Amino acid sequence: MDNPNDVKELIPEFFYFPEFLENQNGFNLGQLQMSKEVVNDVVLPKWAHSPEDFIYMCMYIGTHTMENMIMFMDALFGGFGQMGSNAGKALFLCISVDLDALTDEKERKALEGMINNFGQTPCQLLKEPHPPRLSAEEVVQRLARSDTSTLNLFHHLTELKSFFIEGISDGVPIVKAVVPRNQSRSFMSQGSPEILVTTSLNCLIGTHGWLPYDKNISNYFTFIRDATVTNPKTQRNIGGPFAPGLEITSKLFAVSHDAKLLFSGGHWDNSIRVTSLTKGKLVGQHIRHMDIVTCLAIDYCGIHLISGSRDTTCMIWQIVQQGGVPVGLAPKPLQILYGHTDEVSSVGISTELDMAVSGSKDGTVIIRTVRKGQYVRTLRPPCESSLLLNVPNLAVSWEGHIVVHTSIEGKTTLKDKNALHLFSVNGKYLCSETLKEEVSDLCVTGEHIVMGSLQGFLSIRDLxxxxxxxxPLAMRLPIHCISVTKEYSHILVGLEDGKLIIVGVGKPAEMRSGQLSRKLWGSSKRLSQISSGETEYNTQDPK
Known part of the structure; x- marks a missing residue:
């Protein structure tokens, strides 16, 4: 490390791929010459508990390095630290030579050879320091001062407040509440509300107005209730009844990323139905499964939809688009996936990572590829009980981590009945955590897991x-669905009594409560909107 001619650089695997540190194939790598110790896995520093921990710390340190890259830039490449008194403070300098000032011909040719091989930097291009790069926290703080930006709730977890909205589905559980992430926005519609979609247990559809960044009111958001949900003449419903005796959960519904289509399963005729959210009419009906469809999921890009069924199979469907707008599903599935021996109970998909993941009542999780439908591996979450293990929920993170919720069937008490398990993108089992409640819905957002339970608790865990x-935040009633908005500004929670709880960063003491007056692009009128979520919801766990 002391030789200036010996240049070392970390390969990309140091920042994402812990498996390269392990001799998983058991190759004979020989012995050390002095101690005769067998060479096997890479010996990690004492501060790293595992290869995964080592890679995670490399990623964290890499972020710190990028924030301090300014010092490197000033010392090299003709920066501020190349000349004068600042050069003496630098630990190293690039080759910067004035060839015209050399009188020794041999020395000149030697330096020219070094420059041809290694290059050189100008003596000095900049006479002032580079501006510093903002850290992630500083960027958040700067954006927070803007009237058109949101606060990331995961950066302010100690300041969360909850507000409730009524009148959407009074007395009937909300089983889906989501703000689609890629709603089309023209220049003229900037600043106007987006769509928040809700679905109730009685098949009632709501498309509400949603603005997550109203800094002029106490709770930071504006919710504009869909007037059609309270008028029997204008109500929009999912066409066709559900299968008798089927538990209606959030897994039976998926919304296209442009907020135009609602996909639903669980119907008596084994179909996947496509409903137009704007017209409330059935626009597609696909019957390919041999039994009831039990779960649906859409990938991050909105390209593919995956379905699971009681017939033990999964199907990957292409979402058909016209002019960049989703209009339905292809007539035939792209892939039909086999392998389970019991009903498929949960699915997840990542087109970017070419991963289709399914969990079943047979206690297994199977990973296959999206493009070719090839089998990759089977995951078996650990369980000490001899009773049957079910996989009611799972989620796939952006980096491919698989979060699996398991429940032991037939166990009457909650003690040790439910657990959470984590697997790497390559199927390595990482850790488990026993749960004290029955998980009803979960999602992975960045480095966080957000879960809702039938015991009424909203939990946020480290991935x-x-x-x-x-x-955990006590919602006091069973939670039927949860989702995180695309800006990471709010968590939407659907309760059994039909209330929609909106959890976000609220600071009523610092803001003006009441009415918001907003001027929309292309409109000469001023639109007055009063948030329906002005009432704070008590989430303290009663003693």
């Missing part, structure tokens, strides 16, 4: 350790 980050 890599599965540990609770904050104390």
């Amino acid at each position: 890599y350790s599965l540990n609770l980050i904050i104390s």
Whole structure:
């Protein structure tokens, strides 16, 4: 490390791929010459508990390095630190030579050879320091001062507040609440509300107005209730009844990313139905499964939809688009996936990582490819009980981590009945955590797991350790669905009594409560909107 001619650089695997540190194939790598110790896995520093921990710390340190890259730039490449008194403070300098000032011909040719091989930097291009690069926290703080930006709730977990909205589905559980992430926005519609989609247990559809960044009101958001949900003459419903005796959960519904289409399963005729959210009419009906469809999921890009069924199969469907707008599903599935021996109970898909993941009542999780439908591997979450293990929920992170919720069938008490498990993108089992409640819905957002339970608790856990980050928020009633908005500004929670709870960063003491007056692009009128979520919801766990 002391030789200036010996240049070392970390390969990309140091920042994402822990498997390269392990001799998983058991190759004979020989012995050390002095101690005769067998060479096997890479010996990690003492501060790293595992290869995964080592890679995670490399990623964290890499972020710190990028924030301090300014010092490197000033010392090299003709920067501020190349000349004068600043050069003496630098630990190293690039080759910067004035060839015209050399009188020794041999020395000149030697330096020319070094320059041809290694290059050189100008003596000095900049006479002022580079502007510093903002850290992630500084960017958030700067954006928070803007009237058109949101606060990331995961950066302010100690400041969360909850507000409730009524009148959407009074007395009937909300089983789906989501703000689609890629709603089409023209220049003229900037600043106007987006769509928040809700679906109730009685098949009632709501498309509400949603603005997550109203800094002029106490709760930061504006919710504009869909007037059609309270008028029997204008109500929009999912066409066709559900199968008798089927538990209606959020897994039976998926919304296209442009908020135009609602996909639903669980129907008596084994179909996947496509409903227009704007017209409330059935625009597609696909019967390919041999039994009831039990779960649906859409990938991050909105290209593919995956379905699971009681017939033990999964199907990957292409979402058909016209002019960049989804209009339905292809007539035939892209892939039909086999392998389970019991009903498929949960699915997840990542087109970017070419991963289709399914969990079943047979206690297994199977990974296959999206493009070719090839089998990759089977995951078996650990369980000490001899009773049947079910996989009611799972989620795939952006980096491919697989979060699996398991429940032991037939166990009457909650003790040790439910657990959360984490697997790497390559199927390596990482850790588990026993749960004290029955999970009804979960999602992975960045480095966080957000879960809702039938016992009425909203939990936020760290993705890599599965540990609770904050104390669970008590919603007092069973939670039927949860989702995180695309800006990471709010968590939407659907309760059994039909209330929609909106959890976000609220600071009523610092903001003006009441009415918001907003001027829309292309309109000479001023639109007055009063948030329907002005009432704070008490999430303290009763003693």
